[in-house]
Every structure is written in structure tokens, then in C-alpha cells.
Amino acid sequence: MKQLLIYISTIVVLAGTASCNKWLELKPQDGLVREDFWKTKEQVAAAVTGIYASMLDNTSGKTLAMPEYLFVWGEARADMVTPGFRISANETDMVNMNILPTNTFANWRTFYETINYCNTVIKLAPNVLNEDNTFTQDMLNRAVGEALTIRGLMYFYLVRTFDQVPLKLEPTLSDNDLSSMAKSPSEDILNQIVSDLKAAENLLPDSYGNSAVDRGRATKYTACAILADTYLWMEKYAECAAECDKVIASGRYGLVSQENSLFNALFWTGNSVESIFELQYDAQKLNPFFNIFASNSRRWGAASHLMEEVYGVDLVNTIPQKDKRGDGMALRAEDGTIWKYIGANDAGTAMRTADQSFAHWIFYRYADILLMKAEAINQLDQPLEASRIVKTIRERATALDFGDAMDSTSKSSMEDFILQERAREFAFEGKRWYDLVRNAKRNNFAGLRYLINAASKSIPPDMQQSAFGKLRDRNSLFMPIYLYELQTNKLLVQNPFYK
Secondary structure, three states: OHHHHHHHHHHHHHHOOOOOOOHHHOOOOHHHHOOOOOOOHHHHHHHHHHHHHHHHOOOOOOOOOHHHHHHHHHHOOOOOEEEOOOOOHHHHHHHOOOOOOOOHHHOOHHHHHHHHHHHHHHHHHHHHHHOOOOOOHHHHHHHHHHHHHHHHHHHHHHHHHHOOEOOOOOOOOOHHHOOOOOOEOHHHHHHHHHHHHHHHHHHOOOOOOOHHHHHHOOOHHHHHHHHHHHHHHOOOHHHHHHHHHHHHHHOOOOOOOOOOOHHHHHHHHOOOOOEEEEEOOEOOEOOOOHHHHOOOOOOEEEOOOHHHHHHOOOOOOOOOOOOOOOEOOOEEOOOOEEOOOOEOOOOOOOEOOHHHOOOOEEEEEHHHHHHHHHHHHHHOOOHHHHHHHHHHHHHHHOOOOOOOOOOOOOHHHHHHHHHHHHHHHOOOOOOHHHHHHHHHHHHHHOOHHHHHHHHHHHOOHHHHHHHHHHHOOHHHHOOOOOHHHHHHOOOOOOOHHHO
């Protein structure tokens, strides 16, 4: 991991800032596009590394680091977090569903910068076969496969967050390539994501020969995981289950065992047997989370209802049983600190210092594969089999039985239970809002109750009725187009709810 981050630090100099005052600010520095760059296999490798560098931190200096967007997009409008005393006005507006086109979290620029790095590799790397006779077809396949995978991942976040966005598949290499683009229908974007990921599956290796690298770079199974998630969003359940089965059958991943500390393996050390793809931070490259979650600068904390309503409290046994995913992993119960990213042990007694803020951001892990498969096969009328998968997750976590029991005979009951189990398993991992929307929109928004129930927990009582009304308008589920983008790209049209 350290070698990878040294390499990333080098490529950031090359991949640096985007040009100013241009739509989407897509143009990379001349180091990535000048004719004398795309000559050797080392330069292709550096350009691919630049893709990952752009996800670790912003490259333009004008936006937040990508994981901060991923956290806020995936959690702020849901029911697992609560505002801290240093929360910004823009974040408060997201919690209360008063989002305006001037909200900085509606800025998609960071994602399009990464997309442009991907497009540049896809476009220019093939010519290196003619320039460097040591650059092989297998090397090219890997480079293009990684770029296709990350491009698919970026568009998957954008389509779930904004619904319709410009679908740009060619790189911006100079000012001559800059042109306005209209939004594409969400169906077209999702189909392109599927196309990219299916192509990447056939280009990427199963492994790079190093466990840590396999978790920090896209492999075949990274593409499978994103594709499974995409199919689940598209309500293509058989296809989702098939992609999950590829990951399961690979034998390369498994759940962290019950005997081990889940917190230590997943979040303190990172790159566990469970990890499929995670952003690699370390002391050389810190994540943005310390100042977001630390008690003296807190912008976000854990919602007060989580321990009682989500993880449960054992009031029966002399030695209380506890869900390992709650206190000491997801949160510190005594003060509502979000623990996954700034905790230093699973006892809740030691916190990372600012210079130890290098917990990885996990995109996908094996538990997600299992629960995506359970959700998919349950929708295919296999609730009993789905319950067996969920049981393996719960047994590993020593989960408590409380509230509504898992009913393996009912598709509807299992849908509810799988959604609850995802909340327990993936708290604060940027998935909750998307999970709620995915379940709500199924069968022509038959599950709108999921969003209403979440809002009733997270929004102040005097603002709830307004929020409930907004949630009944399906267009409110998507973010507005950022005002700057509307001003600089005259082909863009504001999302319907915000006109």
C-alpha cells in the first residue's frame, strides 16, 4: 500500500489541476495529454494511478475530496446520522430537504474530473502499443479495464444522485474539446455503466498478485460487485444474483470471522479478507474524516436512536449480548461519535489522532455481495434462501433478535428485514440513502414508507410535514444541478423539482 501511495503522490503532480472557467473543468494538465507523454508503459501506468489519486483527493483545489461527497450523499438525507455543532448550512439544508442549486454538495465536478482521467486512458493508452514494444496487450487490457470500471462507478453515483447527467465518454484533451452537453436519460446512463463493466470484467485480472493491491485497484471482481449493484438498482434481479455468484464462487473473499475484531480488521487495519475495493489512505495521504467526526470539530454524529432501535440493547442476560457492529465499531454509544473512521480500538477508549486519519473508504466488501444477493433472490420469490444468507451475516455479528423477527416465509417481510440488516452492517459507509431510495422506488414507489419513516427520525418535528410532501414528489429524491454548471453549460436544464 505504501508503494502505491508513493506512486499516487507522483502522479498527482502530472494529473494536477483542471483548466479554469470552463464547463465541468475537464481538461487535465498538459502532463497527461501532451504528445510526448503517451509513449511508454510506465506512462500508461502513471496515468491509471492518476485515476485513483483523483478519488483520494480533489485535483483542482476547488472541491472537496470525493469520500466527503460519498458520505454526505449517502447519509445526510437518511436516518443514521445527526448534525454536529460544526455542521455547515449546506449540510443542514440536505438533512432538512431544503436543497438549493447553490448547495456546494450539488457540485459534481470532482466526479467528472475522475471520469475525464478514465476517458483519457481509454482513448490514448491503445496507441502506446505502437510506441513501446514492451507494452503488451495484457497491460493495455488491464489499464483500459481499470478505467472502464472506475468510469462506471463514477456514473453509478451520479445517476443515483442526480438521475440525469451529461454522459461524456470522450476525453477533454484541450480547449478545442470543450463543448456544452445536455443531460442523458438515466436509462442510457445505466446501460452505459453495464456496458463498461461487462467489458471490464473480460479485461481485468482476478488478482495482481498482492492482497493489498487487489483491494486498492479494480479487479474483475470489483467490476462484478459494481455491476451487481447496478443491476439491483435497475431491478434486474437474476442478473444481480449472477454477478454476486461470480464473486462468491471466486473463493477470494469471505467474512471476517466471528472470533476476530470486526472493527480492527475492517477499519483499523483495512484490506481484510472481506474487502473487494477500498480507497487506500495512509500516513502519507490522509482522509478528510478526522475534522468531520472528531468531538471538538464535529459536523456529523451517530443518530441517537441507533443503539436501541437498530442494534438493540440486551436487557435480559447477566452478561449482555451485543451486536458487534454497533458500539465499538459503527459508533461510540456514550457520545454518538461515528467510530468507523476515527476510532483506534473496538473498546471505544482510544481515538485516532489527526495524523492517523487514514482509515480507508470502503466501496464494496463481501458482506455487501451477500446482502445484495439476498435482496435480489428475495425479489425473485426466494425468501427462505434469502433468509439463510442474512443469517450468516447476523451470526458473524452476534446480532440480537428484537423487534420484528425475520420471517423467511414472506417476501415483503424479508424485504423489510434485509433493508434493516443493511443499516446495521453498513452504517456510515455511504449506502443508506441509496438503499432507502432503491427499496422505495420498487413496484412504482410502493415502498415510499421507507423514506417517510426515515424522515420522521432525522428531520425536526416542525419541518417533517414539509419534508413528507417533498418526498411524495419523486423528483425530490435527486439533487439539483449546481448553479455554476447551469450558467456555464447552456444545454443543461435544471432537474424538475428545483425549477
